[in-house]
Amino acid sequence: MRVGLFVTCLIDLMRPEIGFSTLKLLESAGCEVIVPHAQTCCGQPGYNSGERTIARDMAQKFLDEFEDFDYVVVPSGSCGGMIKAHYGDLLRDDPELMGRYARIQPKVFELTDFLVNVLKVEGVPGAYDGEVTYHDSCSGLRELGVQSQPRELLAKMPGVKLTEMKDCQACCGFGGTFALKYGNISTAIVDEKCANVHASGAPAVVLGDLGCILNIEGRLRRTGDAKTRVLHIAQVLAGDAQ
Structure with a gap:
């Protein structure tokens, strides 16, 4: 099984160790993993800001780089959501691109969804000892x-x-460009999330999107919490969080 790993630009630039944990999980499950070197952004920032031409170019670039794989795995709900839920809107006026997208769209999966529902893994390679909240x-x-x-x-x-x-299902306040456009509202939302993390009593919060990680961890640190760990699910499952 040839799997294309879409690392995401945030992971590539900010926390590449999450990408390596993802690679470990996929390879341990028997996948042949390829990481196209020219990959960049999924186009979500442009799409959310109304820059449809830029976002469309990113969507076409994604198709060029990933359409030949058996599956495409994304360790990010937001980037995976952009690809699976919004590329159709961007490409709808181009029948050739829509045809290509229709073929790849069912093959794109968020990491944990892929491990559970496609690979049906019976175990994970990592170990973690402790209490977490999600x-x-x-x-x-x-x-x-x-x-x-x-x-x-x-x-x-x-x-x-x-x-x-x-x-646990409430927003953390990041929302991509939302946190930049509406800083005060974003801060109020993430403060409530941090309060809920503290109230759980868990010394670590685990999640599957680096944007949320940066937002929650950043707010925890700025408000004096230097102890609560904020971990990507891939790091925990791969045994890279101890």
Whole structure:
């Protein structure tokens, strides 16, 4: 099985270790993983800002680089959601591109969804000993239906105790460009999320989207919390979070 790994620009630039954890998970499950070197952005920032031409160019670039793989895996709900839920809108006026997109769209999966529903893994290579709480990132949850999958994988790790926080499905306030345009509202939302993380009593919060990680971790640190860990699900499952 040839799997194309869409690393995402945030992971590539900010937390490449998440990409390596993703690679470890896929290879341990028997996949041949290829990472196209020329890949960049999924086009979401442009799309959210009304720059449809730029976003369309990014969508076509994605097709050029990934359409020949058996599957495409994305360790990010927001980028996966952009590709699976919004490329059709961008490409609808071009029958040739829409035809290409129609063929690849069913093959694109968020990481945990791929591990559970395509590979049907019975275990993960990593180990983690401790209590965690889980934040459901908006795009993964609402556009891709990612909710039970990460929890099912965490349940395969004997050392993990999952304690659900209040309003685990509520937004963290990032929302891509939303956090830039509406800073005060974003801050109020992430403050509530951080309060729920603290109230859970778990020393670590786990999630599947780096944008949310940067937002939650950044707010925790700026408000004096230097201890609560904010981890990508790939790091935990691969054993790279101890």
